[in-house]
Amino acid sequence: MRHQEQFSDHPFFARLATDPPFERLAPFPVCLTFFVMTFQDILRLCDERATEPGYKSMVHRHRLEDAGHDRWFLGDLAALGLxxxxxxELFGERHRAARNASLALLSEALRARHDACRLTLLLTLESAGHVFFERVARYLARIGERRRLRYFSQTHLDVEKAHDVFEEDTDARIEAIALDQETRTEALQLIDRCYRELTGMFDAIEAQIAAGAARPALAPSRPRSAREAARGAAQGAALRVVRTPGPRAVRTPGPRPFARRAPRGDGGSPG
Structure with missing residues (x-):
């Protein structure tokens, strides 16, 4: 809970609380693309590598519940005109922080030595997701966003909260898990690393948003009135140069650069 509370105080979420125009949040949400896509592979690898039946069932269920959310994300980008x-671009500088965090989290699924750590990884990402989706959904509701969204909507948050891991019996199973000291230490260190990577990613996103917000917005162009348009046309006509045709130059024959040899027998040199 300590990590989740600290994450909820991130400056990005503080910015959302001020209800800025959505356009002033660029490059959000496009900058999350790499993370959203990689998340599906994190789910897959945790599921494929889990072997202990008790953990396997919970990890597999988690994968099924989050399957397809990448398509929700792409659908939302289209709905938002992005x-x-x-x-x-995805492998350029602007997306570097998302790649760093995504690949670091992916490596946790690969190097985990115990299925308990794979489940811990998914639950940690779930806890951070609750903060993110709740804050974003509330922000969009406050600014009156009317476009049909799924990934960034309250519906997504409701789906997350309805996951099997939050059912009473599953929650009781998780609470009853007893870990040896080595595995417990590994799991706690994994949580630290996960939140460090997520925080770093949002640090970079917030920095890019702040840099964009510091640039003055271009004032929208004001349409000209009919009188202004007529005045501009008159001024243009007064300044227009009228070209009059001048005398055409008369070409006179000059010496040719090369004299063609005269045919033999017409008085020319025999050469």
């Missing part, structure tokens, strides 16, 4: 980044 293009998903092309490969060159």
């Amino acid at each position: 293009e998903p980044p092309a490969a060159a």
Whole structure:
């Protein structure tokens, strides 16, 4: 809970609380693309590598419940009029922090030595997701966002809270798990690393948003009135140069650069 509370105090969420225009949050949400896509592989790898039946069932269920959320994300980008980044952009500087965090979290699924740590990884990401989706959904509701969204909606948050791991019997099973000291230490260190990576990613997102917000917005162009348009046309006509045709130059024959040889027998040199 300590990590979750600290994460909820992140400056990005503090910014959302001020209800800025959605356009002033760029590059959010496009900058989350790499993370959202990689998250599906994190789920898959945890599921494929879990072997102990008790953990396997919970990890597999978690994967099924979060399957397809990447398509929700892409659908929301389209609904918001945003293009998903092309490969060159996705692997460029602006998405570097998301790649760093995503790959670090992916490595946790690969190097975990116990299924308890794989389950811990998924539950940690779930706890951070609750903070994110709750804050974003409330922000969009406050600014009156009317476009049909799924990934960034209250519906997604409701789906997350309805996951099997929050059912009473599953929660009791998790609470009853007894870990040896080595595995417990490994799991706690994993939680620290996960929140450190997530915080670093949102640090970079917030820095990019702040840099964009510091640039003055361009004032919208004001349409000209009919009188202003007529005045501009008159001024343009007064300044227009009228070209009159001048005398055409008369070309006179000059010496040719090369004299063609005269045919033999017409008085020319025999050469």
